[in-house]
Amino acid sequence: MEKAQISGWQFYLLTFIQLLGTTFFLRPQGMIAVAKQDAWMIWLWTGAAGIVLALLWLKLAEQYPGLSLVQICMKAGGRWVGGAIAFCYVVFFVQLAAWVVRNLGDFMKSTFMHRTPISVFHIMILIIVCYASIKGVETIARSNEILIPIIKLTFVLMFVFMLPIWDSERLQPAFRLDLWTTVKETRNIIGFPYMESVVLLMVVPYVRNRQKRGFVWGIISSTLLLSCITVFLVACLGVTRASHETYPLFILVQDIRIGPLIENLEASVTVILLAAIFLKITITFHGAVSGICQLFGLRDRTWVAVPLAVIVAGLALSNENVVENIEWDRRYLFEYELLYGLIFPLILLAVTWIRKRTHRG
């Protein structure tokens, strides 16, 4: 395990960006299609579920101070069973990284660079991600600290510039959602982004202090920001347009015009998207790399990160059918991520509890 330390504030920022990542681009349109004007409320209940899950993960981490998720699996479950669970987590992180890389490729290809092969975007981002991962968690946390103010400032400016096209009438009729149907149809929101943040348990052992506060406040602030983005999308674009566009935020920013001089601000959104995606992939990829190192007792991350980047780029290239991906997200994502977000942590906690009781007896 690398010798690194990050502060509670840096951990808060990592949690914030891990949850914000690609979510603000990919999630709102589906939610608006399901819950119409009430889409912003979905974030609140899914966010609450995310906090409950985070507290469960932190409870597990408290039982094994100084150990990462992969090490906890091996310590609690033993070499073979625990190792198998840890291996499943590593595969999950690799898969997550591949999904996020593909999201970046799809976005860049469909909006800005139509004639560039998609693997070019994948390879370019993975080179930087690979380098950041080799450098370690402190470097990732510091680059996150530098990039987040830029991301936040761009959001604030975007919100200010959107105000002239804000129409409160578009938020009516409100509070008319069928609660149970909406909860059922939007359960995948708990999967992506909240259950995916289990990868942060790979970072928790490096956090000096205030882990719980950092994690919970990271979830709260990103949830509130996502809720604000959804409100702005509905109020500025209307339900129909916001739910039919692939990247409504991008379309919305294209609509912004300030006088005759300032327009085509979509490039600025692309900058924050690239920064957010870079940070999210880096956290996930680093989780996979350090997971493999801890699982097989390796010291040098370089020789794991490079071939893993090749795998991630290949997997990202394989997820080409967009309709299939949407269907998978709607039908299977929650059930699949439940395994990593809830079932495995509960099993590990139960095993720990039983062991402690046996030792006491």
Added chain:
Amino acid sequence: MILFNVIFFVSFAIAVGLMLRLKKRPNEIAVFVTLALLGFVVWILALLERPFKISLWIGWVIDRTGL
């Protein structure tokens, strides 16, 4: 695809040679070789338009288990 194969195997040979020269431990070399070959398989399958999709298998398992 020929270009990909050439680039992959040249860089693979250089990397393994470098690892041997740096006297890396056998388990490090084994993990590197396994991951690199797995990456090669994933790329070749994608280039042959028979992509390696874990998500399809997971979907199949979830359907079979009736979740």
